[in-house]
Amino acid sequence: MAPTYSFPILGNHEIIACLGELDIPLTEQDLLKPHPDTLYRAYEEMVVLLCGESREAMYAPELDAADVLEFPELYEEAIGNLKFTRRLFDLMRRCGVPDFTLRDLTKPEYTRTRRNVSAVINFAKFREERVARYEATQGESVAMEQRYRAAQRRNAELKAQIAKIERAKDSDKESEEETKAAVSALRVKHADASRRAEAAMAKKAVASDELNALNAEAAKSSAELAAAEAEKTELEAKIVHVDPERTATLKLLTHKCADAQKRLDEATAETRDVEARLAGMKDLARDIAKTTEYMEEVVLAHRKKKEASTKAKDAKKKLAAMEERQYEIEAKVETLKRQEANCAEKLNRLKSQGELKRHAAEASLKAAKEELEAVKARKEANTARSAEENNQLQLLRRQMRETQETHAVEVEALLKNFASLREQVSRYHAQLADAMDVPEKQRVPLAVVERDANGEFTHTYNWTNYDTVHFGGIGKGRPSVAPGAAGAP
Numbered sequence: 001m002a003p004t005y006s007f008p009i010l011g012n013h014e015i016i017a018c019l020g021e022l023d024i025p026l027t028e029q030d031l032l033k034p035h036p037d038t039l040y041r042a043y044e045e046m047v048v049l050l051c052g053e054s055r056e057a058m059y060a061p062e063l064d065a066a067d068v069l070e071f072p073e074l075y076e077e078a079i080g081n082l083k084f085t086r087r088l089f090d091l092m093r094r095c096g097v098p099d100f101t102l103r104d105l106t107k108p109e110y111t112r113t114r115r116n117v118s119a120v121i122n123f124a125k126f127r128e129e130r131v132a133r134y135e136a137t138q139g140e141s142v143a144m145e146q147r148y149r150a151a152q153r154r155n156a157e158l159k160a161q162i163a164k165i166e167r168a169k170d171s172d173k174e175s176e177e178e179t180k181a182a183v184s185a186l187r188v189k190h191a192d193a194s195r196r197a198e199a200a201m202a203k204k205a206v207a208s209d210e211l212n213a214l215n216a217e218a219a220k221s222s223a224e225l226a227a228a229e230a231e232k233t234e235l236e237a238k239i240v241h242v243d244p245e246r247t248a249t250l251k252l253l254t255h256k257c258a259d260a261q262k263r264l265d266e267a268t269a270e271t272r273d274v275e276a277r278l279a280g281m282k283d284l285a286r287d288i289a290k291t292t293e294y295m296e297e298v299v300l301a302h303r304k305k306k307e308a309s310t311k312a313k314d315a316k317k318k319l320a321a322m323e324e325r326q327y328e329i330e331a332k333v334e335t336l337k338r339q340e341a342n343c344a345e346k347l348n349r350l351k352s353q354g355e356l357k358r359h360a361a362e363a364s365l366k367a368a369k370e371e372l373e374a375v376k377a378r379k380e381a382n383t384a385r386s387a388e389e390n391n392q393l394q395l396l397r398r399q400m401r402e403t404q405e406t407h408a409v410e411v412e413a414l415l416k417n418f419a420s421l422r423e424q425v426s427r428y429h430a431q432l433a434d435a436m437d438v439p440e441k442q443r444v445p446l447a448v449v450e451r452d453a454n455g456e457f458t459h460t461y462n463w464t465n466y467d468t469v470h471f472g473g474i475g476k477g478r479p480s481v482a483p484g485a486a487g488a489p
Contacts, residue, residue, distance in 0.1 A: 007096055007122035009115060013364060018121045021356045022049060031117070034108035043105070046120050047087045050127065058083050095119040135342045143335040150327040158320065172309070179302060186295050193288040200281040207274040214267040221260040228257050 010018070012028050019026050024045040030038045048055050059080035085102075092100035097119045104112055231253070 007119050010118045010121060012114075015114065015117055015121065017357070017361075017364065018124075019117070020359075022046075022121075022124060023356075024049070026117075031113065032110060034110060034113045036106055036108060039108050039113065040105060042117075043088055044084060047084060047091060050120070050124060051087050051091060053087070058087070091123075092116065092119065095123040132342070132346060136339065139335050139338045139342070142338070143331045146334065147327065147331050150331070154320075154324065154327070161316070176302075179298065183295065183298060186291065186298075190288065190291060190295065193284070193291065197281070197285055197288055200277075200284065204278055204281055207277065211271050211274050214271055217263075217267060221264050225257055225260050225264075228253050228260075 012031055015031060016026065016028050019042070022045075024042050026038070026042045030042075044055065047053070048058070059077075085105075088105075089100060092098075097116055100116060104116060
């Protein structure tokens with residue numbers, strides 16, 4: 001039973017084309033008649049291409065061997081060859097050829113070499129199909145690692161921001177407590193000021209009433225004074241001579257005017273005092289109003305601060321989300337750039353492979369055309385040779401017919417001569433028999449020479465009456481013993 005493998009055994013032309021795509025130098029003649037040196041170079045190129053290690057690194061001298069070996073310079077090539085052999089055996093094992101041996105390198109055979117190269121080509125095709133997925137997975141892994149590092153950085157930043165916010169929150173709590181205490185103190189002051197303002201307003205009302213009364217009294221006193229002055233003037237104008245009674249009356253009026261003037265001055269001073277206190281109360285009311293406005297502004301500022309703090313927290317959350325989104329977009333952009341680079345590299349590789357395939361196809365087409373031309377030339381030569389052979393065959397047939405006709409004529413002439421000779425011999429035998437007195441019943445008749453259905457002559461046994469060879473010739477009186485007449489008397 002033929003062995004089965006996990007890979008197809010390729011044809012020679014397909015193997016040469018695939019090796020040409022991989023830039024591995026191997027011709028069809030090298031594949032049909034493999035040589036160790038040629039296959040060694042081809043296997044070396046396969047190991048360098050598929051194992052990811054350059055030829056220089058593989059054959060680099062081992063510095064550690066200098067301390068172990070006595071003459072390490074004698075083992076430089078041997079160590080490199082040993083590395084190459086191990087990697088080649090490992091490659092063949094991974095390609096599905098576990099029975100690869102050193103004999104395939106030292107004494108290669110066409111069948112095993114074709115199988116080994118087919119396995120390597122199948123592995124290379126499988127690797128080419130999986131390399132794009134590997135590169136995409138590698139790109140995703142790098143992107144995930146970048147996102148992880150960005151997340152770590154973002155986590156550290158957020159932790160620092162949280163610590164900062166907590167410190168600011170503690171300070172805000174302290175300032176809020178201070179503000180609340182100040183607001184409470186201001187509220188107490190505001191209540192006290194309100195009470196004092198209400199008392200001042202009550203006093204103001206009482207003072208206003210007293211002022212109005214004093215104003216009325218002052219107006220009355222002013223009217224009385226004016227009337228007294230008018231009366232005084234009138235009296236002074238009427239008095240020509242000094243009258244004691246009138247003088248006393250005048251003095252009395254003068255004292256009344258002075259008292260009225262004094263009361264007027266006291267009322268005016270008291271009015272001014274009340275006005276001054278009223279002005280102070282107005283200033284106090286204005287201060288209380290300003291304090292109230294300041295308190296309202298503080299409360300509004302505190303409310304705005306809370307709103308601003310809430311908005312700042314929302315803005316920070318949005319900023320964090322936007323930064324996270326930006327990191328994701330940057331990671332995606334990096335991934336897309338790497339994928340674009342990988343696609344460009346793969347496209348270039350496919351282009352180069354396409355060019356190599358095109359060149360190989362052109363070479364194969366050229367070889368096929370040359371082979372077709374050679375086949376056509378051979379066919380034309382064979383056609384010409386066949387025509388010439390047909391002509392020669394026709395000539396030979398004509399010559400054969402002429403020879404057969406000549407032969408037939410000669411045979412007919414010979415038969416005629418033979419018939420005449422037979423008649424003469426028959427007459428001669430009859431004369432001999434008569435001369436020897438041979439009875440009629442002992443005489444052996446001559447055999448008739450005839451042709452069969454194929455035109456061949458029959459045998460001519462018993463063509464004579466006596467055997468002239470075995471029995472001493474004619475005239476001895478002994479009958480002929482021929483095969484056809486063995487039982488004749």
